[in-house]
Amino acid sequence: MDIPDREFSDLIARAIARLDPSIERRLDSEPQAHLELAVLTNRAYEEAGRLLRSSVASSRAAGSSWEAIGSALGMSRQAAQQRFGHLPEVPPPDSEHRQLVGLTAFNEIDQLNVWGAHGWHSVSYGPMFHTVERSSTQWTHKRAVIGSRRARDLESKGWERIGTMWFPWIYLKRPIDLPPEPGEPS
Template sequence: MTGTPLLSPEEDTRIREGIASAVLGAPEGLTESLEHDPEGYLRLVAATRAGAEETSRLLHVAVQGARAAGHSWDTIGRLLGVSRQAAQQRFAAKGGTVPEGSSERRILTPLTAFNEMAALTEAGLDRWELVGYGPLYHAVEASDRQWEYRRVPLAVAGRRRRMEADGWTEVGSGHFPWSYFKRPLNSSVNKG
């Protein structure tokens, strides 16, 4: 990690303002209710709690992603303003288990954001269907057909509907910052 900040002050401000805007804007009429309704402040506490839980979850997943990309606990700890040991104690995966399945299941591991799509492409061509994933791994099961896979950012609005219209099926519910999709090879929907 270099001594250069990874986010500019403007980027940091945009993130903070975006989170505040989401917390204030998601509950219908919350901002207006703060002017006249004491219950509005309780709704603000509930909305802020939901935002804090989600940002905490995202931080955990982002740290797992950084580890999967090969970054050390020391580097991550410095970025978070804590020691290597404190970062590892707080964010290390706690005995994650791979879902059980048939004897025709394989676990592709260790994977990173940089090599997972190549591994999935190869597995799909070899008739392995993606059925699950987690930090550093993808679970695939034997299939009678070839598969293709896509990884897309979670934040792209409307992407899921477009992909489903093109015959893609989402695998799981997303793994920040990505969603994973699969479809049988050569099954694209032709739009005329």
């Protein structure tokens, strides 16, 4: 998708202005409003950086190489890997928690639902992994695009968000009123 620079800037500026609907009218008469705008813009800058890191991690989990990511972002493979290649620390598993690793955007929901049938539900996630926790009921998991109608519909139907978003996804879960299947998935 190729959005012209001016249109892109306008979309971002409108999004920032919507965070405080009163700011536009106050800019002509209140010096403090300019500082508030700077604070909102800085928050948007920090959030954009977090979204960029998350989308790069999502690209890696979907199978993109560092070469492809670097090329898409206008940098070398090495620069992309140095800037974005640090993975979060994964806590060690215990009897109530497991790490499902090697997950991709193409297999993670199926895997989570296999584990969910055995009474495990996701409690956190990151690039190519989910941390699952044991419970006394079955669970089902879904993924939706952040801010989409589907995400809103699922949440309005009682689906619980898991952790914080991983751009462009949010993950949701819901218990099923059935005892877990015996054993543990292989």
